[in-house]
Amino acid sequence: MENSLSQRLQMAMRRITGRGSLNENDIDEMMREVRLSLLEADVNFKVVKTFIADVKEKAIGEKILKGLNPGQQVVKIVHEELKKIMGDEASELNINPSGLTTIMTIGLQGSGKTTAIGKLGVYIRKTYKKKVLFVAADVYRPAAIEQLKVLGKQVSIDVYEEGITDARKIVRNGLEFAQKERYDIVIIDTAGRLHIDEAMMQELIDVKEIAKPREILLTVDAMTGQDAANIAKSFHDQLNATGAILTKMDGDTRGGAALSIRTVSGIPIKFSSTGEKLDAFEVFHPDRMASRILGMGDVLTLIEKATEAIDEDEAKNMVEKMMSNSFNYNDLLKQFKMIKRMGSISKLIGFIPGMGKIKNAASQIDDKQFDKMSVLISSMTEEERKKPDLIANSSRRRQRIARGAGMQVADLNRLIQALETQKQLMKKMGNMDEETLEKMAKNPSQMAPQPSYKKGKGKNKGQFRR
Numbered sequence: 001m002e003n004s005l006s007q008r009l010q011m012a013m014r015r016i017t018g019r020g021s022l023n024e025n026d027i028d029e030m031m032r033e034v035r036l037s038l039l040e041a042d043v044n045f046k047v048v049k050t051f052i053a054d055v056k057e058k059a060i061g062e063k064i065l066k067g068l069n070p071g072q073q074v075v076k077i078v079h080e081e082l083k084k085i086m087g088d089e090a091s092e093l094n095i096n097p098s099g100l101t102t103i104m105t106i107g108l109q110g111s112g113k114t115t116a117i118g119k120l121g122v123y124i125r126k127t128y129k130k131k132v133l134f135v136a137a138d139v140y141r142p143a144a145i146e147q148l149k150v151l152g153k154q155v156s157i158d159v160y161e162e163g164i165t166d167a168r169k170i171v172r173n174g175l176e177f178a179q180k181e182r183y184d185i186v187i188i189d190t191a192g193r194l195h196i197d198e199a200m201m202q203e204l205i206d207v208k209e210i211a212k213p214r215e216i217l218l219t220v221d222a223m224t225g226q227d228a229a230n231i232a233k234s235f236h237d238q239l240n241a242t243g244a245i246l247t248k249m250d251g252d253t254r255g256g257a258a259l260s261i262r263t264v265s266g267i268p269i270k271f272s273s274t275g276e277k278l279d280a281f282e283v284f285h286p287d288r289m290a291s292r293i294l295g296m297g298d299v300l301t302l303i304e305k306a307t308e309a310i311d312e313d314e315a316k317n318m319v320e321k322m323m324s325n326s327f328n329y330n331d332l333l334k335q336f337k338m339i340k341r342m343g344s345i346s347k348l349i350g351f352i353p354g355m356g357k358i359k360n361a362a363s364q365i366d367d368k369q370f371d372k373m374s375v376l377i378s379s380m381t382e383e384e385r386k387k388p389d390l391i392a393n394s395s396r397r398r399q400r401i402a403r404g405a406g407m408q409v410a411d412l413n414r415l416i417q418a419l420e421t422q423k424q425l426m427k428k429m430g431n432m433d434e435e436t437l438e439k440m441a442k443n444p445s446q447m448a449p450q451p452s453y454k455k456g457k458g459k460n461k462g463q464f465r466r
Helices: 004-014 024-040 045-059 070-085 113-128 142-155 167-180 198-211 226-239 256-265 286-293 299-309 312-323 329-342 345-350 356-362 368-378 382-386 395-405 409-430 434-442
Strands: 101-106 132-136 158-160 185-189 215-221 243-247 269-273 281-283
Touching: 004 024, 004 070, 004 286, 024 045, 024 070, 045 070, 045 256, 070 256, 070 286, 101 113, 101 198, 113 132, 113 142, 113 185, 113 215, 113 243, 113 269, 113 281, 132 142, 132 167, 142 158, 158 167, 167 185, 167 198, 185 198, 198 226, 215 226, 215 256, 226 256, 243 256, 256 269, 329 368, 329 382, 329 409, 368 395, 368 409, 395 409
Parallel strands: 101 185, 101 215, 132 158, 132 185, 215 243, 243 269
Antiparallel strands: 269 281
């Protein structure tokens, strides 16, 4: 979603931001770029046409063109219109305050439906503290029942299944079982087909009649572009879906699905599945997604992820240790674990405003480096972890630790440098006043330690070398 579409749109925006004045030709030129970007991202043509017309109408107003920072005001208009076509506000689940709530999931085969059910179950249990039951009613693909059972075991959620039999009977019996065993939420996995056909639709209509679900959630593969919107409309016309789950949002998608689905099908996007892990599942916020697409970051999601992953007292203690210069390898190990709980480095950087330029470089960072560094720390004695200088001052200790971890001394040296860099940054921050810290927040790259240079000797000694 945030790959090629995001880059193209940001490039179009950069041409107008920072300029003291704009005229109608400038806006036309920018809108041509935006239009091409959206069409290349496989956004539905009618959606693009309406979007361009709405943005242009608001952008060429006298108040904008003659106002202060006209470029920034135009970017704000683009942001608002992007948010509008994706649905304006986030849509929450409709769950009964008491008694049984039934959720029916629908979607084509290969759309990631069964995996999305696993993620949805984890989300509901964590967010609403409810007892969840999966009902395996996808009887046309034997592997689907087995896959749901494996997922259920992974996330400790019970699965009701009767094997390959009539889906209507399974749903009826599954609901009776849920009532008897006092489950709060039942999530029904229905049949997915390679294409929409009459028999499939009739079965889904019958299941809907039996289950009377509060939510009918359609899983849509984000990588199918505007086709996803047309598929969603077909399902919605017959079943009146209440929401969509966009899957495979972490792939190299062109982003057309998220920008087309709401307008074309009328179904609100409720969730997006953003990775392989079962907790890589989040509520879809149109305003936050619009900010990410335009390279404005997504601080709210970053804060939410940090709050979920990091204990407040633990984080406070760590900051105090770093400020007091007593930060050691045990603390660094805790920090690695915190970061890993929050997600991949490239994804986290994408949430930070102004850091979009280095996001591609960050995507090259191998998150397994954290595991390698953790193994190196595990190879140290308890005293060495507490007193980093013992390792820094002894080549014999470094050789022993690297050998014990099955790695090179060069790998350990990188770890030593990582700890030293942390200390330098915190020392630097400790000496800053409030005004300087604010500047650093706007441009985090200034925080990076600067390379040291020393004057050369002998011939050409006026030159400097690193």
